[in-house]
Amino acid sequence: MSQPDMSGWATGRLLSTAARLAEHAWDAHLARWDLNHASFAVLHLLSGAPRSQRELAQAMQVEDQTMSRVLERLERHGHVGRARSTTDRRRVEVSLTPEGRTALTEAAADDAAEALLGEAAGDLPALRAQLIGMIGDLSARRWAPPD
Amino acid sequence: MSQPDMSGWATGRLLSTAARLAEHAWDAHLARWDLNHASFAVLHLLSGAPRSQRELAQAMQVEDQTMSRVLERLERHGHVGRARSTTDRRRVEVSLTPEGRTALTEAAADDAAEALLGEAAGDLPALRAQLIGMIGDLSARRWAPPD
DNA sequence: GTCGAATGGTCAGCACGCTGAACGTCATCT
DNA sequence: AGATGACGTTCAGCGTGCTGACCATTCGAC
Numbered sequence: 001m002s003q004p005d006m007s008g009w010a011t012g013r014l015l016s017t018a019a020r021l022a023e024h025a026w027d028a029h030l031a032r033w034d035l036n037h038a039s040f041a042v043l044h045l046l047s048g049a050p051r052s053q054r055e056l057a058q059a060m061q062v063e064d065q066t067m068s069r070v071l072e073r074l075e076r077h078g079h080v081g082r083a084r085s086t087t088d089r090r091r092v093e094v095s096l097t098p099e100g101r102t103a104l105t106e107a108a109a110d111d112a113a114e115a116l117l118g119e120a121a122g123d124l125p126a127l128r129a130q131l132i133g134m135i136g137d138l139s140a141r142r143w144a145p146p147d
Numbered sequence: 148m149s150q151p152d153m154s155g156w157a158t159g160r161l162l163s164t165a166a167r168l169a170e171h172a173w174d175a176h177l178a179r180w181d182l183n184h185a186s187f188a189v190l191h192l193l194s195g196a197p198r199s200q201r202e203l204a205q206a207m208q209v210e211d212q213t214m215s216r217v218l219e220r221l222e223r224h225g226h227v228g229r230a231r232s233t234t235d236r237r238r239v240e241v242s243l244t245p246e247g248r249t250a251l252t253e254a255a256a257d258d259a260a261e262a263l264l265g266e267a268a269g270d271l272p273a274l275r276a277q278l279i280g281m282i283g284d285l286s287a288r289r290w291a292p293p294d
Numbered sequence: 295g296t297c298g299a300a301t302g303g304t305c306a307g308c309a310c311g312c313t314g315a316a317c318g319t320c321a322t323c324t
Numbered sequence: 325a326g327a328t329g330a331c332g333t334t335c336a337g338c339g340t341g342c343t344g345a346c347c348a349t350t351c352g353a354c
């Protein structure tokens with residue numbers, strides 16, 4: 001089957017398409033544990049210590065509202081617990097449940113998706129370096145200080 | 148402001164984040180014409196000749212249902228017209244309206260987003276080549292023949 | 295102490311992606 | 325011609341992302 005010619009595509013479209021395909025492959029792998037690309041990354045962030053929702057949102061470069069719903073889903077599936085902080089009752093402390101920790105460990109163990117991307121990308125380290133540089137640049141522009 | 152350390156991020160997460168940031172910058176530019184990254188790409192595909200919805204979906208590497216709704220929105224804003232084909236009444240022929248063509252021309256004229264990505268990415272041609280290779284590989288796996 | 299601003303989360307609503315299921319239309323085979 | 329299957333589109337529903345608006349809590353200035 002012939003691939004469409006992508007040489008004329010805008011770079012943004014290439015990025016979105018590649019991201020979608022990567023997410024799809026990853027989600028297929030993570031579905032076993034009722035996880036997906038977003039929630040898995042959150043579990044990973046929580047593996048060290050509990051965090052507030054805003055901390056998680058910032059670490060994921062996502063808006064608070066988005067994180068709120070991802071966590072709602074994670075809680076619904078029993079992967080995390082949420083409890084209002086006792087010292088600051090505005091904050092919600094999010095922590096891994098034992099089930100969440102197990103799921104994280106198992107899902108991270110055979111990371112088929114990362115291996116897949118390794119094959120698909122010619123030079124994975126170079127790609128990662130490019131993406132990291134790009135994210136740094138674009139997110140600095142987006143949340144630029146009102147100078 | 149210190150960037151979070153992304154060296155530990157999964158590659159899929161890097162891709163998604165970079166794509167989201169690129170889409171955001173692009174959408175901000177296209178909002179003037181009631182367009183966004185998805186609908187703009189569709190207009191571009193239609194600039195040559197009218198197409199059926201399925202053709203558009205395949206060209207965009209997207210499911211039919213998704214394309215259906217993007218087109219519904221484009222029609223609502225007057226950028227495209229949709230008409231049942233006379234030769235095959237299952238098909239819907241999508242064509243640019245004059246307003247759509249004007250919007251496409253204007254939006255494509257000063258493509259601020261592509262320039263932005265050019266700055267953000269160190270080596271844009273290399274990045275594009277990597278992404279194109281990756282999309283080819285991943286989409287072949289996804290829609291692999293039932294061998 | 296009180297008032298107002300800043301902070302942390304949530305709700306409502308939109309858009310793009312996906313899956314699964316339905317619908318009308320064509321094409322083919324008998 | 326009638327049944328069967330393939331095709332093109334849409335509907336229902338979910339998930340992640342966004343924006344804008346709202347609520348409760350805390351902190352600071354007075």
